[in-house]
Amino acid sequence: MSNRVQEILSWYESDNAGTKTNIARLLNHGKLAGTGKLVILPVDQGFEHGPARSFAPNAGGYNPHYHFQLGLDAGCNAYAAPLGFIEAGASHFAGQIPLILKLNSHDTLHDEKDPMPSVTGSVRDALRLGCSAVGFTIYPGSSHCNAMYEQLRAIAEEAKSCGLAVVVWSYPRGSGLSKEGETALDVVAYAAQIAAQLGAHIIKVKLPTAHLEQAAAKKVYEAEKIPAATLAERVKHIVQSSFDGRRIIIFSGGAKSDEKTVFDEVRAIRDGGGFGSIIGRNSFQRPKAEAVKFLNSIMALYAGEKP
Amino acid sequence: MSNRVQEILSWYESDNAGTKTNIARLLNHGKLAGTGKLVILPVDQGFEHGPARSFAPNAGGYNPHYHFQLGLDAGCNAYAAPLGFIEAGASHFAGQIPLILKLNSHDTLHDEKDPMPSVTGSVRDALRLGCSAVGFTIYPGSSHCNAMYEQLRAIAEEAKSCGLAVVVWSYPRGSGLSKEGETALDVVAYAAQIAAQLGAHIIKVKLPTAHLEQAAAKKVYEAEKIPAATLAERVKHIVQSSFDGRRIIIFSGGAKSDEKTVFDEVRAIRDGGGFGSIIGRNSFQRPKAEAVKFLNSIMALYAGEKP
Amino acid sequence: MSNRVQEILSWYESDNAGTKTNIARLLNHGKLAGTGKLVILPVDQGFEHGPARSFAPNAGGYNPHYHFQLGLDAGCNAYAAPLGFIEAGASHFAGQIPLILKLNSHDTLHDEKDPMPSVTGSVRDALRLGCSAVGFTIYPGSSHCNAMYEQLRAIAEEAKSCGLAVVVWSYPRGSGLSKEGETALDVVAYAAQIAAQLGAHIIKVKLPTAHLEQAAAKKVYEAEKIPAATLAERVKHIVQSSFDGRRIIIFSGGAKSDEKTVFDEVRAIRDGGGFGSIIGRNSFQRPKAEAVKFLNSIMALYAGEKP
Amino acid sequence: MSNRVQEILSWYESDNAGTKTNIARLLNHGKLAGTGKLVILPVDQGFEHGPARSFAPNAGGYNPHYHFQLGLDAGCNAYAAPLGFIEAGASHFAGQIPLILKLNSHDTLHDEKDPMPSVTGSVRDALRLGCSAVGFTIYPGSSHCNAMYEQLRAIAEEAKSCGLAVVVWSYPRGSGLSKEGETALDVVAYAAQIAAQLGAHIIKVKLPTAHLEQAAAKKVYEAEKIPAATLAERVKHIVQSSFDGRRIIIFSGGAKSDEKTVFDEVRAIRDGGGFGSIIGRNSFQRPKAEAVKFLNSIMALYAGEKP
């Protein structure tokens, strides 16, 4: 096992050998195995946004096997999805790619200012399906944040006792925040910190803008002159806010965009000390061959094979 | 064991030997060991206020190991933090400093008049992490106080049955109170009493002002001429309100301020019969050497080595 | 994943994806990864025979880390041991080699005609230690066989529900059998069948002699002219008796012997369609470099790289 | 549904609809569907007698899929086997033939006067494997009968609460009986009664001889002149002893014998009012085509298509 992976594992000092084993599995699979970097394929958009919005641009994605195969072909570190998608392929692809079972999900058939996902899977589901980790979304800033944090607390305690890893999607959202505030630097840093304090092993946040949302925070950012002009600087701040880089923090790719934008973001994540990307729509909404090439380019950037 | 510590333990007469052992551990560690006084290092601000507001002034504090080491270097009686921070260092520092696992936490990404923290840890977490106590915040005055009191009741019952100590942060707040009322003498005294009646072993409140919030209380304070002119007199009243001094009551340091202010507050706590301080931002937001010196000065005041 | 591994997984059709994943992990690790063959390192002799008999010939083996490292260096598919040995290295070697936690053990400080091991670990231990499988020994022919079978039944049910694989050591022994009968062809075939019917995923038996123990069986072996002259023919019969080769069946190496003997046995296992070897004393009782070379020679035989 | 099947179901009046549904599945599958007669294929001999004694005469039977296919091809009502054999085919053949999971098994590597099988499967196994019924063997006459009856009681209670049917193999054996007594008319009748009283839905016994084992019983059989000269008369007595025919009672085929003997036995069962046969070695030890023809002849006898 590479020194870097061993160093990362050492940060999870209170976790049992089972959880360390599963974190190692995520870090040691695919093209980035051993580098300490991760590119994860998440496909929860069918539940979150609806099937046509998610899969019509590349209709292969309606089929659950498609995404397992895409993750494999591209050499991703892991594939993350809700219960249905995982159940629909876990047996066929058993042992081929580490799986992350998303344990809560949220649909958009009814709109609300303060979102609250449903718990849609269990730790025992993750065990029977051979997953290495459970995934859970929290919306800091939602008036329902307590309910989510407490669900996560119970799930994380059970998952850790069973030797699974815990991946937290921490997405600020809700009546406490402006739209711009959802990706504000101070807010994303705060969201990463909350996930880490809740005991997450791996944290997923959105890339932050230079906007500062909270007055009390803004005062500090300005007084302390926290560098925030470039995306790499902002990533560095988020990494620091995740226990000084002692928790794996990765960044979401967001809506589909052109290659150059994504590659530049990846460079910023890499240069800022981020641990990788979780790229859904930007991968499965492209034709498969193109998606594999695209993901491999991203991996090459993380591996330092490309500038 | 010092007579003073034995006297203090004698007040907890209905607690089992395990809980007494853990209270003794808190009282017998660090520079103030055996004096019956405590200086505790709490670092829950990352969750409560966000990472930059908490750690940017002294960036070492982003790293969870920093605070364990600070507590050790300064000779604090204990270190208190939420799950993530404790998990990130409990194994490395096992047996080096008593730990208090904060079992609820509250963030400020969502503003509300009546705050309600989330339960973010469990008594079993405290046991597996080797903690001596669990910590829990209540907000008397919040419309959600019942929910908090009842969560505390259940947690305290479980913690006591496992031989752990229970530390309660009792912070009046919510729609029932004016801003000034949160630190009013009658209200802080009331908050201390509520925590004591809920079964807390150690109570943490803010230093009270001379303001009196509640009309019915004001009448009595004036009729009985309860001395409240000096901070030491007010501390004395809070101590009296905590079962006539038969429960350990400590005072929070609040936001970072200059040394003289803090030292004067500590003198008042000492002279009023308080049991000590819980000092977060005033310690970890200073450079480490300075913080150690600062904390040691406070301990010297409590130990009576300085006037 | 290789076609052969996929074919093997297809036989475990009633198992959940978790169990299939863990069987795949065993088949896809080490030098024989993907071949469908296994060489497993088992070190339960410290408990079974005592420390000096096990480790004095090569004193490095007293140290629990030695065996993890030997399994890694030699490229074994997995390492199997009781609780103490696994606990003593599972964190340090997390994610580096698949682990099998032996859940029962038997010492020889107390002699008995009908042996009965103690249950010395649990399925939850296996999960917290990051194991891929649990191991369990049964002694068909012992008057205590019912107790063992029923312990195995309960453990296997729990293990399978958690996505673990079940490895059964099936060693005929006890008052129902002569000493020679313990390795008789009919008896070993019967022991393999029993383990398979009890739901084992992987079965470990000793290499059978041409002796036939049971009168009723002998009649059939002679009537049906079951070929049993060569070791390869006998292995073939054992494989057939393990659900016609649809269960992974491997053979134990037994006491330390010279290389040629072991290699010839391995050739017979290979030529008879066996799935591999589980080699303890013959590996860890040799100096490490020699053991690695020895195990690699065995792997080369299984891989078909040597005749 | 045929009137006859409805009539049979009406006897199980205290069972829930789930159990009735599963009894109906057994009665409504295969060539005898709807007739109220059953021919069941049981393959537990691998465990009971060993693999070679069971499968060497027709080596296809080593393969677990073979028996599912044989049951299907012959149009049997159900296939009964222990855990390992059912697990090895239940997914592939899901929905194709009703399954009976044998929940206890006994091997013959250890001889004893008073046999006691091991519990080798659970009701939850039966549910997850899609079985219609659980099977359980009792040995009335064994000194361990209490243990078996009590295991059966608990299993039957659980199975019925889950809507499964309970099939009891009731085989008199043990130190309480002479060898001849195991198939004595009074003893077999008694064994059927015990199974019925223990709550069996379907009872399997051996064909009785005219021998009378127990002195007290013999007196009555002679006084009451219970007809017992022909096999059909004796079958009739067994049926009567099974709640006057209000429980399904079927007869085992025993060791492989010539066709005429078996057909004559079937005629006797039919003419005596028995519900059918459970035929293992006489089917799977013949070449498959022959076995199908043989079983179909038996079914034709039961269906009344042949005299």
Add this chain to the structure above:
Amino acid sequence: MSNRVQEILSWYESDNAGTKTNIARLLNHGKLAGTGKLVILPVDQGFEHGPARSFAPNAGGYNPHYHFQLGLDAGCNAYAAPLGFIEAGASHFAGQIPLILKLNSHDTLHDEKDPMPSVTGSVRDALRLGCSAVGFTIYPGSSHCNAMYEQLRAIAEEAKSCGLAVVVWSYPRGSGLSKEGETALDVVAYAAQIAAQLGAHIIKVKLPTAHLEQAAAKKVYEAEKIPAATLAERVKHIVQSSFDGRRIIIFSGGAKSDEKTVFDEVRAIRDGGGFGSIIGRNSFQRPKAEAVKFLNSIMALYAGEKP
């Protein structure tokens, strides 16, 4: 914390922070704090041998407080006793000395060849009484060894999940062994190994003689020329047999004897790399002042302050 203690803690790599904390408490208390050596005071003889045999020689010992005070005055690392003795002093002495609650006990009012202690306390008792560890006795060589091992397995799993340490008294005894064999070198080494494999953190055995009990072992000891002439050499072998010294192994003092004998034994333990002594009768059967002096001399030997 001393480097030596940190090194020792590192061996318990699969244990949670709570268990590491409690092991550290044992290693960091008393005169030997920080040296990695332990002298533990055990007083279970009242239950094991009766009160007069235990306490009449020094009548102070009838009083449970006496032993807490003796352990304190002498600076022992810990005090170990059964439920009654611990309950009778745990509150009075809370926090003054680490406690080990013996969870099983055996009296000698009825003699048996194969001893089997009773479980007389629980993990929850240990928590409520503020103990750092639970103690458990096994008798390898007893025909009841399975029952003891399985009780220990369950207790150890629960204790570890609650952050307690597990101390195992491993005393070969029973019909499998000659009287001389109980302290034979091979047997004591085997007993240490068994305790370690069962997951003990601290193992207590008797000092071994040069006798070799088991024929199969004897052959190896002679072939490998395992040095056994001196007590120090034999201790070294026992330490090696305890996971190559990666488990804390201490030695019991046995019946009261003269000072020189005990001191020579302690020198041998020290020179052989043992971790210390557990000394009951040799301490509490002397007058207190003498006992303290005696224990302090032993500690001075371990600390290297005396040759």
